[in-house]
Amino acid sequence: MQSILPLPTQPVKPGTSTGQVFWQADKAKTVDSYSPADGQLIARVHLSTRADYDRVVETAQAAFAEWRLVPAPRRGEIVRQMGEQFRRYKRELGTLVSYEMGKSLQEGLGEVQEIIDICDFAVGQSRQLYGLSMHSERPAHRMLEQWHPLGVVGIISAFNFPVAVWSWNAMLAWVCGDVCIWKPSEKTPLTALACQQIIGDVLRNNDVPEGVSCLVTGGREAGEWLARDPRIALVSATGSTRMGKAVAEAVASRLGKSLLELGGNNAIIVSEHADLDLAIPAIVFGAVGTAGQRCTSTRRIIVQESIYEDVKSRLKNAYAQLRIGSPLDESFHVGPVIDMATVAQYQAAVNEIREQGGRFVVEPGILDGLGFESGCYVRPCIAEAENSWPVVQRETFAPILYMLKYTTLEDAIRQQNNVPQGLSSSIFTLNMREAEQFLAATGSDCGIANVNIGTSGAEIGGAFGGEKETGGGRESGSDAWKAYMRRQTNTINYGTTMPLAQGIAFEL
Numbered sequence: 001m002q003s004i005l006p007l008p009t010q011p012v013k014p015g016t017s018t019g020q021v022f023w024q025a026d027k028a029k030t031v032d033s034y035s036p037a038d039g040q041l042i043a044r045v046h047l048s049t050r051a052d053y054d055r056v057v058e059t060a061q062a063a064f065a066e067w068r069l070v071p072a073p074r075r076g077e078i079v080r081q082m083g084e085q086f087r088r089y090k091r092e093l094g095t096l097v098s099y100e101m102g103k104s105l106q107e108g109l110g111e112v113q114e115i116i117d118i119c120d121f122a123v124g125q126s127r128q129l130y131g132l133s134m135h136s137e138r139p140a141h142r143m144l145e146q147w148h149p150l151g152v153v154g155i156i157s158a159f160n161f162p163v164a165v166w167s168w169n170a171m172l173a174w175v176c177g178d179v180c181i182w183k184p185s186e187k188t189p190l191t192a193l194a195c196q197q198i199i200g201d202v203l204r205n206n207d208v209p210e211g212v213s214c215l216v217t218g219g220r221e222a223g224e225w226l227a228r229d230p231r232i233a234l235v236s237a238t239g240s241t242r243m244g245k246a247v248a249e250a251v252a253s254r255l256g257k258s259l260l261e262l263g264g265n266n267a268i269i270v271s272e273h274a275d276l277d278l279a280i281p282a283i284v285f286g287a288v289g290t291a292g293q294r295c296t297s298t299r300r301i302i303v304q305e306s307i308y309e310d311v312k313s314r315l316k317n318a319y320a321q322l323r324i325g326s327p328l329d330e331s332f333h334v335g336p337v338i339d340m341a342t343v344a345q346y347q348a349a350v351n352e353i354r355e356q357g358g359r360f361v362v363e364p365g366i367l368d369g370l371g372f373e374s375g376c377y378v379r380p381c382i383a384e385a386e387n388s389w390p391v392v393q394r395e396t397f398a399p400i401l402y403m404l405k406y407t408t409l410e411d412a413i414r415q416q417n418n419v420p421q422g423l424s425s426s427i428f429t430l431n432m433r434e435a436e437q438f439l440a441a442t443g444s445d446c447g448i449a450n451v452n453i454g455t456s457g458a459e460i461g462g463a464f465g466g467e468k469e470t471g472g473g474r475e476s477g478s479d480a481w482k483a484y485m486r487r488q489t490n491t492i493n494y495g496t497t498m499p500l501a502q503g504i505a506f507e508l
């Protein structure tokens with residue numbers, strides 16, 4: 001399997017993308033990347049030291065002073081060229097994502113497609129960094145708002161979307177005039193380095209200042225450097241709620257800005273008016289895609305009691321057809337989870353479900369033997385459960401689907417909302433009243449609410465993120481770009497008098 005890609009044989013250095021600045025990375029310490037597909041060590045990446053980090057930030061700050069002067073459409077043109085590079089290397093990068101992270105090759109390619117899509121989006125956005133203009137209450141005055149570049153943006157990304165989530169942040173931040181320091185997950189450092197290489201030529205060819213795109217490697221500590229550092233104007237963090245709370249607290253204590261995209265506990269409501277031919281494949285892909293490790297993965301289905309048994313037997317049939325195996329072999333539907341720690345979490349959740357009295361509709365299990373040597377392959381399973389159980393209330397990043405029952409739609413919506421997280425949700429119904437109730441202010445409380453499609457696989461054009469413990473941030477499309485800029489309100493007096501607002505008289 002190692003021959004699929006030309007993987008580095010020597011430890012790789014993090015740093016800036018054009019390679020002009022090399023960090024004195026700690027040669028004694030490396031971030032080791034193992035493929036969950038076959039358990040092999042596929043790369044050693046030097047760990048950034050605090051001194052490296054400081055050099056990165058200084059270089060980034062100097063780059064910001066220049067980059068913010070480049071006209072936004074010109075910055076967009078550079079991002080357009082990056083999109084071309086990702087088109088060129090889609091197969092190679094998608095394969096590496098699949099190999100390093102474990103998601104199926106199709107999903108690895110899909111992830112690179114998300115990068116290409118956000119590049120295209122950001123190019124258009126570069127000519128649409130619009131501010132409003134207002135009518136002043138004073139005569140011969142004009143009011144408007146402008147959006148200016150913000151500064152250095154720190155991007156903390158998770159293993160499950162090792163490259164796409166970075167691009168949602170970075171491509172927008174760049175057209176907005178910011179510079180980026182990326183700290184990828186320590187579980188997937190190689191895909192991050194590959195991205196830096198892929199855009200390196202574009203940065204060099206366009207004489208982009210060194211430091212516009214930086215990479216630091218490390219775990220929790222490196223994340224804390226970014227969160228605590230007042231030189232980082234915005235910290236955009238994707239990952240667990242626990243991580244997000246720590247980042248939010250550190251950033252808030254210095255009154256910095258954070259953009260959080262944290263855990264989900266996403267449900268699909270299946271009404272008696274659903275078209276089950278649509279619902280079943282959506283549920284299965286949502287629950288087992290990326291081996292249940294998307295923040296948008298379907299974790300719960302809430303099924304109307306009159307069709308509950310029918311849905312159960314259809315899901316049993318569908319799960320029986322699932323083929324588990326190497327993510328790089330396209331005949332398999334489900335690849336491994338990221339590592340043994342995740343397997344342990346899966347097992348702990350399975351035990352807890354049994355202790356609570358949950359019944360498995362599709363049995364769990366850990367696979368071993370030929371093809372499963374990494375120990376990271378688990379069986380997607382379905383358990384009949386209660387929404388209130390602690391195990392159902394928390395996000396287990398594994399392919400475990402909970403089946404819940406409802407009588408009235410109000411009850412279904414109550415169950416759907418009754419979890420700490422608020423990322424994605426959907427309803428399957430052909431009844432227009434039910435669909436609208438679900439989307440109403442009294443309906444789903446999530447950042448994403450869909451009708452007749454699943455919870456995962458959001459397009460980049462919409463604002464992506466969620467409420468409650470999901471963190472409230474919005475990335476990607478719509479007006480998410482505003483988080484990467486600072487807003488300035490301007491009032492201009494072009495008259496010959498000095499009237500005060502609110503009608504205040506102040507005569508000298």
Ligand code: UN1
Nearest residue numbers: 161294295296456457458
């Ligand atoms: C994530 O899991 O952090 O909506 C992002 C989806 C993908 C992105 C998921 N487009 O499933």
